[in-house]
Amino acid sequence: MSAAADTGAVAFAERLLTLLDEASYSTTYKFAVVLGLLDLCIETAEASGAPTTMLTTRQLADKVVQIYWPQTREFVEGNASLVLRQSNTGQAEIVSLVRKFRERHLDAATASLHQARAADASAYERLVEKVEWKLIEMPLPRLQRLGNTDEPFIYRIAWDEHITQGAVRDYQRTGRGFDNRILILDGAAEHLVQFGPLLRPLLRRHFADRILRYNRSVLSDPGIEAFLFDTQRTPAAPIRRALHELQSGACFYCRLSLTGAKTEVDHFIPWARYPDDSLANLVLAHHGCNNDKRHYLAAADHLTRWRRRQDDEAKGLRDAASECDWPHEPERTLSVARSVYLHLPQSARLWQARGTFVPIDTALVREALLGA
Numbered sequence: 436m437s438a439a440a441d442t443g444a445v446a447f448a449e450r451l452l453t454l455l456d457e458a459s460y461s462t463t464y465k466f467a468v469v470l471g472l473l474d475l476c477i478e479t480a481e482a483s484g485a486p487t488t489m490l491t492t493r494q495l496a497d498k499v500v501q502i503y504w505p506q507t508r509e510f511v512e513g514n515a516s517l518v519l520r521q522s523n524t525g526q527a528e529i530v531s532l533v534r535k536f537r538e539r540h541l542d543a544a545t546a547s548l549h550q551a552r553a554a555d556a557s558a559y560e561r562l563v564e565k566v567e568w569k570l571i572e573m574p575l576p577r578l579q580r581l582g583n584t585d586e587p588f589i590y591r592i593a594w595d596e597h598i599t600q601g602a603v604r605d606y607q608r609t610g611r612g613f614d615n616r617i618l619i620l621d622g623a624a625e626h627l628v629q630f631g632p633l634l635r636p637l638l639r640r641h642f643a644d645r646i647l648r649y650n651r652s653v654l655s656d657p658g659i660e661a662f663l664f665d666t667q668r669t670p671a672a673p674i675r676r677a678l679h680e681l682q683s684g685a686c687f688y689c690r691l692s693l694t695g696a697k698t699e700v701d702h703f704i705p706w707a708r709y710p711d712d713s714l715a716n717l718v719l720a721h722h723g724c725n726n727d728k729r730h731y732l733a734a735a736d737h738l739t740r741w742r743r744r745q746d747d748e749a750k751g752l753r754d755a756a757s758e759c760d761w762p763h764e765p766e767r768t769l770s771v772a773r774s775v776y777l778h779l780p781q782s783a784r785l786w787q788a789r790g791t792f793v794p795i796d797t798a799l800v801r802e803a804l805l806g807a
């Protein structure tokens with residue numbers, strides 16, 4: 436390997452692969468933590484599009500709950516119906532905590548996290564605090580250990596595995612006494628964002644393989660991945676109606692009328708890049724347009740219109756979301772768009788229309804996302 440390949444992106448990728456393959460873990464936590472860090476690096480981009488340099492244990496706990504949420508539904512296969520094990524000794528504690536919170540909800544099987552959180556904000560708060568402690572205690576200090584040595588390549592933290600729960604409890608009560616920062620190392624956030632589309636499927640595969648191993652007696656189905664991660668919800672009729680109205684009855688992409696046509700709700704930032712079901716990320720399109728766009732990123736002029744909709748229809752979007760009890764976090768969605776679009780290479784090709792791709796118009800992209 437050349438000296439140049441020993442630093443930067445290649446070294447980072449190499450190190451991450453080693454981490455995924457490392458077998459000494461007895462739970463699925465490391466996958467949840469790395470997926471969580473990946474998502475957070477994408478969604479917390481600064482207004483300039485620059486990736487973040489600091490996250491908190493609290494942010495990560497929130498994200499990890501979100502990742503485990505769909506996985507704490509009961510999995511049904513044949514006559515068996517159970518919550519899948521995520522540890523080689525009984526159940527992983529974080530999974531039990533999330534499951535307990537889910538069971539507080541009347542509609543435990545189908546509730547979205549958005550609904551459950553809204554229904555019981557203080558129980559959610561307690562859940563996140565417990566999960567935060569678990570992450571501080573175990574996976575975070577151990578994750579970057581290679582053999583017996585700590586070799587940080589994603590983040591630095593100010594504590595090790597000897598941290599006491601008392602100290603963390605004080606900090607959770609008073610905000611003091613514990614340094615909750617996860618300092619992202621130079622270049623690491625950039626690498627995570629850029630490798631995101633490659634990393635995400637790889638992480639999910641490893642995550643699912645581990646769960647298959649812990650549940651060998653009941654599981655054989657490789658389709659398990661869809662159960663664990665495929666949480667794209669089919670937007671309800673009121674969401675479609677609201678989008679239809681916001682777009683004045685025209686397809687978001689080709690601008691032709693949707694009347695009488697088969698329509699689909701499209702994730703503007705593709706699900707494969709970052710899983711965002713919130714309303715700001717949804718547009719209504721012809722079945723044909725949506726099907727052709729698939730996992731591609733839309734061209735700069737679509738991005739411009741999409742960005743303008745955030746501003747011009749802010750109230751309409753907000754009202755529709757609250758009417759349908761649908762998640763809507765326009766600031767986060769905008770950060771995601773910045774992360775994804777502003778880190779594309781010059782050679783990127785974007786989807787313009789059925790069968791048509793265009794070079795990236797960097798000036799227009801920057802104008803749309805930075806108002807420059």
Ligand SMILES: [Zn+2]
Pocket residue numbers: 686687688689690691720721724
């Ligand atoms: Zn169309």
